[in-house]
Amino acid sequence: MRRKTLFQIAEIANGLVDPILAKRAGINTMLLGSWEDIAGPEFADCTKPEKIVWQRRASEGQADGGFEPGTLVVACEGARALFLSHQLGEFIDRINGFFGFPAVQRIKIVQKPVTPLNRPKRRAPPLPQDKAQHLSKMLGDIEDDRLKAALEKLGRAVMTQKKHG
Structure with missing residues (x-):
């Protein structure tokens, strides 16, 4: 007898959206979903990752294909961009720590209004x-x-x- 497997809508949506985001913006839903933890309380409400720009290699056809870290474009509101620019080293370390490898070598800050991610906080079920x-x-x-x-x-x-x- 076949066993029916249940999936959450988020799992299905991530599977569909991740390839599109990766191709168009170089980011995935994991980065977007974890942004609040990566940015920390001081920047979570005023920043949003927009895309990762990967370096074009002159030798794309080579077999060794050395990896080049990219540039993360971050939208930031007004004067907070100045404070963010002073903490870029720490920010890059947090992002690379999230990925588990040096994926980003620099951050480009774009000043513009950031709409907060209005997703309801999911409460974890209580532990026994x-x-x-x-x-x-x-x-x-x-x-x-x-x-x-x-x-x-x-x-x-x-x-x-x-x-x-």
Whole structure:
């Protein structure tokens, strides 16, 4: 008997939209969806990634095909662009950390109004008591509040993942 597999609409949409975004803008929905975490609270509301411009190589036909990091174009509102320009090094590190390799070598800031991403915040389902205690015990020795909060968010997401199959 065939087993019916359920998919979330987001999974299907990402599968359809990612190739289009990658071809037209050089970005994917993972980057857009994680932008709030990458940009941090100081820039999440006033910036938005628009596209990644990849360098054209003169030797595109060569077998070694060395990778060249691209330029991320970020829309930023008004005077906040000045503050962003002072933190570009850290921003590039965050973006490359997200990708897991040096994908971006520079950021081009474009000043223009940014419409906030009005997506409702999804609340993670509550963890069972035993898992919540286990997570709390694992994070008990961490002193940095921001790091602890980020790891707790990650831990909750991992522990509440649905099993597909």
